[in-house]
Amino acid sequence: MNQMEISFSATLDNENFARTAVGAFLTPLNPTIDEIIEFKTIVSEGVSNAIIHGYDNSPECHVVMKMTIEDRNIQLIIQDYGKGIENLDQVKTPFYTTAKDLEHAGMGITIIETLADSLEIESVINIGTKLIIKKRLKDNGKL
Numbered sequence: 809m810n811q812m813e814i815s816f817s818a819t820l821d822n823e824n825f826a827r828t829a830v831g832a833f834l835t836p837l838n839p840t841i842d843e844i845i846e847f848k849t850i851v852s853e854g855v856s857n858a859i860i861h862g863y864d865n866s867p868e869c870h871v872v873m874k875m876t877i878e879d880r881n882i883q884l885i886i887q888d889y890g891k892g893i894e895n896l897d898q899v900k901t902p903f904y905t906t907a908k909d910l911e912h913a914g915m916g917i918t919i920i921e922t923l924a925d926s927l928e929i930e931s932v933i934n935i936g937t938k939l940i941i942k943k944r945l946k947d948n949g950k951l
């Protein structure tokens with residue numbers, strides 16, 4: 809069992825930090841390039857949602873990321889204490905978005921769900937949102 813937890817300011821400047829931290833933490837498991845890309849994509853979508861939707865880009869707020877590795881089973885938690893998800897039952901529907909600008913296609917949660925083995929979302933209005941993401945790394949062939 810190996811574990812990490814980080815907390816960072818809710819600014820998109822930290823999106824790459826979050827991606828890189830997760831990639832670095834996985835490195836000892838010798839993941840494939842594809843697996844690293846998949847994890848980084850999951851982190852980008854989850855962290856940008858926390859920053860943009862959860863916190864409306866407020867750098868005084870914090871996003872928390874926790875990762876647990878057990879054998880090759882990865883659990884990743886991405887958590888904010890922001891405004892919460894209005895329609896939790898609709899959020900996994902492709903193209904569902906509450907954002908008005910064209911940059912937001914409403915595919916972030918769908919992408920996470922597709923790349924992960926499982927995605928659980930806990931969210932309470934004005935308390936925050938927690939994504940619980942599980943994904944198993946392929947066996948790397950080493951004894």
Ligand SMILES: Nc1ncnc2c1ncn2[C@@H]1O[C@H](COP(=O)(O)OP(=O)(O)O)[C@@H](O)[C@H]1O
Pocket residue numbers: 853857858859861862863888890891892893894899904905906907911912913914915916917918937
């Ligand atoms: N952390 C969050 N806090 C509040 N609302 C969220 C959060 N994550 C997602 N949402 C809501 O779910 C919707 C869908 O998210 P997503 O699939 O990533 O699409 P997009 O970010 O393009 O709108 C968002 O438009 C937003 O309403």
Ligand SMILES: [Mg+2]
Pocket residue numbers: 853856857915916917
């Ligand atoms: Mg999104």
